[in-house]
Amino acid sequence: MNIDLKRKKEKRNTVIRWVLYFLLLAVSYIYMTTAPVNLRTPLFLIPTAMCVSMFEEPFESAIFGCAAGLLLDTAQGTMIGLSGIIMLWCCLMASLLFHFFLRRHILSILLINLAAVFIQGMTHYFFYYAIWEYDPSVKIFLGEFLPVMIYTEISVLPLYFIVRFMVKHLGVIVEDYIEEQSDDIVRE
Secondary structure, eight states, X not given: OOXXXXXXXXXXXXXXXXXXXXXXXXXXXXXXXXXXXXXXXOOTHHHHHHHHHHHSOHHHHHHHHHHHHHHHHHHHTOOTTHHHHHHHHHHHHHHHHHHHTOOOSHHHHHHHHHXXXXXXXXXXXXXXXXXXXXXXXXXXXXXXXXXXHHHHHHTHHHHHHHHHHHHHHHSOOOOOOOOOXXXXXXXX
């Protein structure tokens, strides 16, 4: 394949992949904001950002995580910026861990997503309930925060396969070369 053609295809695939990432983020946000109020809705934005950071470079993952965190703040109706900062650092650390240490498989993303969900959930619980010493704060934690954390952890499974499919089909183009053997080689 021509090198210029390969570069054009890779740029096109990168643009398409990032557009699909942001569409997936938008669908997650729309579902979170339009779901029925009486149901415990998983925070789909966290696993979406963590799955993207699993396959992308650290800087891009941090920016995507910050965008997901800001959308999470608006979906939850909390202070703008807190989840953005948390998700920026979580996605950056996840991307660095996958880039240097961890293998890209389902158990790794389950563990990393669990850490991110725990950090985000406990930070929100601490700053909104525990620090003010509400009497039913333990009941709120067990009735609200813990089920949402569990549902968010379970929701990483389909998102992992969706993002992996996008990366596999719209990632770097790999060329296979077949080396031909020749008996015409003269050695002296």
